[in-house]
Amino acid sequence: MLSRSIRYFSNSAIRAATQVAPPTLQDVVIIGGGPAGLSLLATLKNSPKTKHLNCTLIEGGSLDKVREFATNPPQEYTNRCVSITPKTIDYMKHKIGSWDFIHEDRIKEYQGIIAYDGQDADSRVEFDVNSIGKDNLAAMCENINIQASLLAKVESLGLEDTTTIKDNTKVVDIINPLTPDLENHDLNEIDEVPGTGKLDWPIIKLSTGESIQTRLLVGCDGYNSPVRKYAQIESRGWQYNTFGVVATVKLQYEDFRSVGWQRFLTTGPLAILPLSEDNATIVWSSTPELSEILVKVNKDIFPRLVTAAMVLEETDLKYIYGLLKENPDDLSAVEEIEWRMSKVPEVVLEERYPAAIVSVLDGSRARFPLKLSHADTYVAPRVALVGDAAHTIHPLAGQGLNMGQSDVIHLVEALEKGIDRGLDLGSTLVLESYVSNAWPANHAMLGICDKMHKLFSTDFYPLVLARGLGMKTVNFLSPVKDMMMKSISL
Ligand SMILES: Cc1cc2nc3c(=O)[nH]c(=O)nc-3n(C[C@H](O)[C@H](O)[C@H](O)COP(=O)(O)OP(=O)(O)OC[C@H]3O[C@@H](n4cnc5c(N)ncnc54)[C@H](O)[C@@H]3O)c2cc1C
Incomplete structure (x- = not known):
């Protein structure tokens, strides 16, 4: 502690001499303005328990097209579409409130799926949700429609004093003040804010030259996640x-x-x-x-x-x-x-x-390019990973974005509980319940999709025969089919 406070004073002296602005302080910094990042920001800002938090979202690309889509969508469909489950839609309707801003005329609900084997067209499974008393299996939606509705929701809340969105802004570096890489970082950047004990809050350096120090850093920054690398969280897959x-x-x-x-x-x-x-x-x-x-x-x-x-x-x-x-x-x-x-x-x-x-x-x-990856954990001190930063999945079951949405649900629940108990939001004590609720289900889904991909991409005859028998059997066994449908549509 002694050496830190000594460094604080000496850094301040250097800062005064070189006129480097101190980092802005935030409660939550979200890196990534994809579906996961915008969803997290919109949920935090719409929740009575978390809306007071100072939040900044950083997106490397431009959000202009997303904004424009909200008020003036193109006539033709854009090419990135996802299948979203009733659970995801329900969350957007009732917890985030972003569904009010979606272009519903561009959403297509569908009731079933007909899947069959390339080696034997008679090996097929026909799912129809009406048999389990549901109206829809899922809905097709453009990614940008989801992003635009989330952004419009955030902007409609009018919480500008606690909400900042910086697009066209890249995160160029993230510094851990506890273990700075002294060869690559100027000591001048690493500082303690007097009287607040924020020495372990990550410092995010932006392409604009600004830096932000945050209580909680959330990586919604996709497969190559700089946040995951910063937190040294191992991600496995192929x-x-x-x-x-x-x-x-x-x-x-x-x-x-x-x-x-x-x-x-x-x-x-x-x-x-x-x-x-x-x-x-x-x-x-x-x-x-x-x-x-x-x-x-x-x-x-x-x-x-x-x-x-x-x-x-x-x-x-x-x-x-x-x-x-x-x-x-x-x-x-x-x-x-x-x-x-x-x-x-x-x-x-x-x-x-x-x-x-x-x-x-x-x-x-x-x-x-398609890949499977799963981070060993989704949290580290003052860090959480959400969406593709935490996991990427083969699209054959249309689950990637839905899994990211489910991460948001669990992370916000953990933060709300932390606030109820008066805990520090960046502490692993608060974040652990997010991992324990989100990780196992994601792992199971990743495993199922991976096995399906492998099982169906072979023309090895015994396996073709076995999977054909499996599909035909499943198709005849209503209880098995119903169970599968319930898990797909969740
Ligand atoms: C062909 C295909 C079909 C799919 N179909 C479905 C489907 O039917 N259903 C479904 O649920 N999912 C589907 N998915 C998966 C789904 O598209 C993804 O899971 C989802 O879009 C991931 O969202 P995300 O916000 O986690 O990540 P991303 O969309 O990857 O967003 C990450 C964001 O972080 C930003 N970023 C990264 N690094 C930095 C940095 N250094 N500084 C600032 N910003 C940064 C990026 O610019 C980007 O905007 C499909 C995927 C593919 C490839």
């Missing part, structure tokens, strides 16, 4: 060597079935998920090579290729991929597809497969 290709497409007609479709190909699952009217979004997880073809292929071929990939045998598909790898504009691929599709009876196409895709929205195709 790359799938697979990319998720997304696109916004138009269907031949509005599908009255209102279900999501998923076909498990050995290259990865292909999902077609409904948006309003005749719009839909696709997520096609595939090999690096195939994903490159999918983003490059001629826009008149792409819709037919996706339709075919939901129906044709994989040997046929591989032949067509080969043509398109040579030349992504090779229109003879369309003839090859049509010829093969013409052998499937019309009635089978109508009853067992999704509506055909007729066009793809310009500029909507993009690919994302």
Whole structure:
């Protein structure tokens, strides 16, 4: 303590000489203005117990498009869409109050999912939530619609004196005053605020030259989380060597079935998920090579290729991929597809497969590397991790954003309890209950999605047979199906 106070006085002297501004003090600093960060800020500001906290959110990119979306959304759908569960929607409606600001005309609720095996179309499971007395399995929504509604909610609360949002501002460094890296940090930055004992509050250095010292630092800063690195929290996992290709497409007609479709190909699952009217979004997880073809292929071929990939045998598909790898504009691929599709009876196409895709929205195709990662813990002294900073999951069950939302629920509960008990919000005593409530369920979900990805990406015959039997059995056993549906829609 003696050496610290000595350093305080000597640092102050240096500061006075060099005129470096002291860090601003905050209760909570959130890094990341993605769905997780905005959700946390909106919840804290809407909760009677936490709204008085001084909060700052830092986002490296611009939030202009998000703001504009709230008042003036584009006519066409944006290409990043997520499936959100009734629990997530319920939280946004009742705890955050951000649903009032969502563009509901751009939300598509759906009642079921039809999943089938790429190696055997008869191996299928058809989930329909009406059988468990629920109205909807989930809803499709654009990421930006969620972000815009959260931001609009925060701005509507008018708590400017305790809320700061800094976009176009990167976190360039985070310093732990207890163990400063003296080689890389000027001692001048590391200081104690007189009489407050804030020596262990992290100091966040921003690209604007400002610095903030905070009681609690929350990393909502995605997969590469600088906050996780600062806290030296180990994250384990692997790359799938697979990319998720997304696109916004138009269907031949509005599908009255209102279900999501998923076909498990050995290259990865292909999902077609409904948006309003005749719009839909696709997520096609595939090999690096195939994903490159999918983003490059001629826009008149792409819709037919996706339709075919939901129906044709994989040997046929591989032949067509080969043509398109040579030349992504090779229109003879369309003839090859049509010829093969013409052998499937019309009635089978109508009853067992999704509506055909007729066009793809310009500029909507993009690919994302897929990986699994899970942090060993979500907290360290004065630090918490939320959302993709804590875990990333294969998108096959559409759970990533929902898991981040569930993190927010548990973290805010922990902070509210801490406030009730008069505890220091950054202490691990307060934060521990967040980890114990959030981590196990996330771990289970990560494991399930990983196993599903591995099970379905093999064409090893005994496994194909076993999973086919499994799917058929599940499809016939209503109680098992109902249980699975309840867990997906939570
Ligand atoms: C193809 C695909 C399909 C998906 N489908 C679904 C689905 O159907 N359902 C679902 O629930 N989830 C889905 N997900 C997952 C979902 O999109 C993510 O889990 C979610 O968007 C993560 O949100 P986040 O806020 O945690 O992180 P991000 O959205 O990654 O936000 C992190 C933010 O931190 C900022 N940041 C990072 N570093 C810094 C820094 N140094 N300084 C300042 N700011 C910084 C970044 O700019 C970024 O805005 C899907 C993902 C993919 C790839």
